[in-house]
Amino acid sequence: MKHLLRVLFILALSCGFASHARANGVDFHVQVLDPTNFCSTNPALCVIADPTTSFPVTFTTPTCALEQISVTPPAGCLIVFNDTFDTFTTLDLKFGGLDGLTFDCPTSAPNSVFASSTCTSSGGIDDLFFSGGEGLPGGQIMVIVENGVDPALFNGTGMVGTASTPEPDSALLLSTGVIMMTAGFFMNKQRRQFAVIKK
Numbered sequence: 001m002k003h004l005l006r007v008l009f010i011l012a013l014s015c016g017f018a019s020h021a022r023a024n025g026v027d028f029h030v031q032v033l034d035p036t037n038f039c040s041t042n043p044a045l046c047v048i049a050d051p052t053t054s055f056p057v058t059f060t061t062p063t064c065a066l067e068q069i070s071v072t073p074p075a076g077c078l079i080v081f082n083d084t085f086d087t088f089t090t091l092d093l094k095f096g097g098l099d100g101l102t103f104d105c106p107t108s109a110p111n112s113v114f115a116s117s118t119c120t121s122s123g124g125i126d127d128l129f130f131s132g133g134e135g136l137p138g139g140q141i142m143v144i145v146e147n148g149v150d151p152a153l154f155n156g157t158g159m160v161g162t163a164s165t166p167e168p169d170s171a172l173l174l175s176t177g178v179i180m181m182t183a184g185f186f187m188n189k190q191r192r193q194f195a196v197i198k199k
Helices: 002-020 061-066 170-198
Strands: 038-041 044-048 055-058 075-082 088-096 116-122 125-136 141-147 155-162
Touching: 038 055, 044 055, 055 075, 061 075, 075 155, 088 141, 125 155
Parallel strands: 044 075
Antiparallel strands: 038 044, 055 155, 075 141, 088 125, 088 155, 116 125
């Protein structure tokens, strides 16, 4: 009986501590997550935190006024914010359902982010690819402007590309380390010889 009372006392004590420590309930959570791309339609704005993921592309006329871009309707704009430390070196926009409309994508404006473009249409998909030039550095915005047709027709996806930083070759790293180590041994040997001569 004495043994049973001890077991019940320990059980009651542990349940009491568990209840006091809020083991069954949690007041709040803290998590660390990878950022994702975020887009809104009013205004048409995309914040790109992950360049490896596509984002939805929509244009609206009021968005042009936010950046004080003068366009004659029908027209629309999309603001893209680079929320990374990388420079966006390419922009690829794909649209379906434009039903054979003719278009071009000039890069001749003095404030153009990209220096060249390739615009193609195949199998009902219109592909607008921009590259070259300075690109879009981290923390900066670019405005994509469409004019000539109803912006509501443009419902597609976008993808940015970044310049990859080349990693040093392992053979180069090894040879640099060997050279530095050899130079260190040589300097140490010279120092010892100079100390002996000085005595």
